[in-house]
Structures are given as C-alpha cells and as structure tokens.
Amino acid sequence: MSSHQKKMTFCGCVYTIVAKIPKGKVATYGQIARLAGNPKTARAVGMCMKINPFVPRVPCHRVVGSDGRLIGFSAGKGVKTKKDMLLAEGVQFRNDSVDLLQSQWNT
DNA sequence: AAACTGACTTCTC
DNA sequence: GGAGAAGCCAGTT
Numbered sequence: 001m002s003s004h005q006k007k008m009t010f011c012g013c014v015y016t017i018v019a020k021i022p023k024g025k026v027a028t029y030g031q032i033a034r035l036a037g038n039p040k041t042a043r044a045v046g047m048c049m050k051i052n053p054f055v056p057r058v059p060c061h062r063v064v065g066s067d068g069r070l071i072g073f074s075a076g077k078g079v080k081t082k083k084d085m086l087l088a089e090g091v092q093f094r095n096d097s098v099d100l101l102q103s104q105w106n107t
Numbered sequence: 108a109a110a111c112t113g114a115c116t117t118c119t120c
Numbered sequence: 121g122g123a124g125a126a127g128c129c130a131g132t133t
Contacts, residue, residue, distance in 0.1 A: 010130055029115050033129085039116090044130040046114040051131085065115075072114020 010036060011048035018049070021062045024090040026098050027105040028066050035107065046072060061085045062105075068098035 017035045021027050029042035036045065049060040049072065061082045065071045070079035083093065092099040 033115080038129075040128045041130070042115040043113065043128065044115090047112085047129090047131065049114055052114095060114080063114080066117085074114080 010041065010044055011051065013037070014045050014048045015052075015054055015058045018058045018060065018063060019054075021059060021105050024103065025105040026062045026064050026068070026086065026091055026100070026103055028064055028068070028100070030066050031105065031107070032063060042066075050074075062089075064098050064100075068094075068100040068104070070096060070098070 013036045014032060017032050018027070029045045030039060032045050033039050033041040045063075049058070049063060052058055052060050061073060070082050073079055073082040075081060079096070083096070086098065086103075087093060091103040098104075
C-alpha cells in the first residue's frame, strides 16, 4: 500500500463528515461522533470544529447540540451569527433552537 | 507519558 | 424544565 496515506486523524474524519451535511440541514455533535466511529467522541468533535482549518469547506455552523441548541461558535456575534446563517439556509428554528424534527441531517 | 482542557451527552435531583 | 455532577474522547502542553 502506498505509504503516503496520511494517518487520518479523528478531526480529519470529522471534517469529511461535516462537509457532507446538506444545505438546510444540521447535525448534532453526537451524530457526527457516531458517524466518525464512536458516539462518545462528541467532545472531541467540538474541538475539531474549534480549530476548523477549513472554514468554508467545513460548515461548522451546521453542527448543533443534541437538543438542536446553538452552542459554541465564537465567530462573529457567536450563536447569533450561527442562527442567521442557518436561517439563510432554510433551517427551521424554534426560539433559539433548531427544529431537529424537520432540519436534522437525515443519514 | 501524565495532566489539563474543551464548540458534548446523559443522568439524577 | 433548570441546575449540578459524572463519563468519554482527542488534542495540546
């Protein structure tokens, strides 16, 4: 096998998954963690989003909490900017939380 | 190699 | 439903 295969770090896998989230949909950290291989890596996923070296490529704003609640996102005005971006994509909101029943990424 | 940190999740009161 | 505590994982120091 070619040895030039970089060792896929956990974050690398996460970036690949998050980049696949369709527009107008959102995913929870736990869900991404599960897709990454282990449902308990939600915390690690958050860290990967924080460093997020591929900003437009990895729509970290489509990643929300288990309740669809907007957390993290230190960019711009914080969750406010995040909410605005999601609204622009057609994500349904309920107060300050995303309506996962309609806008959660359906894998 | 050990300890610390953090954009999480879940349980219990 | 809100507040507090525990568990888990990966990356950084």
